[in-house]
Amino acid sequence: MDLRHLRYFVAVAEERHFTRAAGRLGIKQPPLSLQIRQLEQELGTALFTRLTRGIELTEAGTHLLDQARQILEQVERAKAGVQSRARGEAGRIRLGFAGATYFQPRVPKLIQAYRQRYPGVLLLPEQSNTPYLVEALRNGHVDAAFVRPPFSSGEGLTVYPVVEEPMRIVLPSKHPQARIRSMSLATLARETFILFPRAIGPGLYDSVIASCQLAGFSPILGQEAPQISSIVHLVAAGFGVSVVPQSIEQIRADDIVYLRISGEAPRAPISLAIRKDNRSATVRNFVALARQKTGAAG
Numbered sequence: 001m002d003l004r005h006l007r008y009f010v011a012v013a014e015e016r017h018f019t020r021a022a023g024r025l026g027i028k029q030p031p032l033s034l035q036i037r038q039l040e041q042e043l044g045t046a047l048f049t050r051l052t053r054g055i056e057l058t059e060a061g062t063h064l065l066d067q068a069r070q071i072l073e074q075v076e077r078a079k080a081g082v083q084s085r086a087r088g089e090a091g092r093i094r095l096g097f098a099g100a101t102y103f104q105p106r107v108p109k110l111i112q113a114y115r116q117r118y119p120g121v122l123l124l125p126e127q128s129n130t131p132y133l134v135e136a137l138r139n140g141h142v143d144a145a146f147v148r149p150p151f152s153s154g155e156g157l158t159v160y161p162v163v164e165e166p167m168r169i170v171l172p173s174k175h176p177q178a179r180i181r182s183m184s185l186a187t188l189a190r191e192t193f194i195l196f197p198r199a200i201g202p203g204l205y206d207s208v209i210a211s212c213q214l215a216g217f218s219p220i221l222g223q224e225a226p227q228i229s230s231i232v233h234l235v236a237a238g239f240g241v242s243v244v245p246q247s248i249e250q251i252r253a254d255d256i257v258y259l260r261i262s263g264e265a266p267r268a269p270i271s272l273a274i275r276k277d278n279r280s281a282t283v284r285n286f287v288a289l290a291r292q293k294t295g296a297a298g
Contacts, residue, residue, distance in 0.1 A: 005039045006068040013065045088281030090120040096133040096145030100228040103247040129200035150203045164269040165246045169259040182260035185215040192222035192240035211266040
């Protein structure tokens, strides 16, 4: 028994007439009658009672009609599901976010646009740091990730720049310089800096250190923050000052202020990375939309 036999059988059963069923199927009546006889021979029972003005289903035919409809519906659902996945309209993406990249407005806007365009794709977020996500991409545990370049062990990845945002000085609100709008990094030469461990964001960490050295001093390093977003709370608690990506300004607290950096200032780049050998249509669609929305090259 094959699907063609079932489709022919259902058409004849619903039309109760071979000629009308043949017209519905777009075939001649004799070949259709032959296919039904072959199906009856295979099953070893009559499916129809032939009448002068049409046909009727036998008891066995009535049972088969219900089963055949279910089988054909399941086949159509499976076909639609396969085609949907092939177009990248269904499936899932394990999506990584390094540091505080999700604070950058372009990132959540891209996620929202993707979910609106591809509602059948499940996004599974994973928040971590750039070194971990780079390794997770390479071993297949993550499909795509927003990371902060530069980073090591990037072989085998394709990286698309998303945005490069300026950085901001964050001071306790009681700091003598807290009321001004901008200041140079050199002004902070005697301050204690609150940074995150270099191991979780080497590119951003090195950029801050290099900018301080370019301003004529090596920063005094104090308490380390477990992640970028927690720096603000340590500054508010009086542990020191810091330099953070501009998008961190979304974290508001009464005890801190953000200032623009005058002169040479570090930048905080964000890129979207995937494996070079990733052939997933869902991931390709995500990258295409990211490049469209952010102008990402690559």
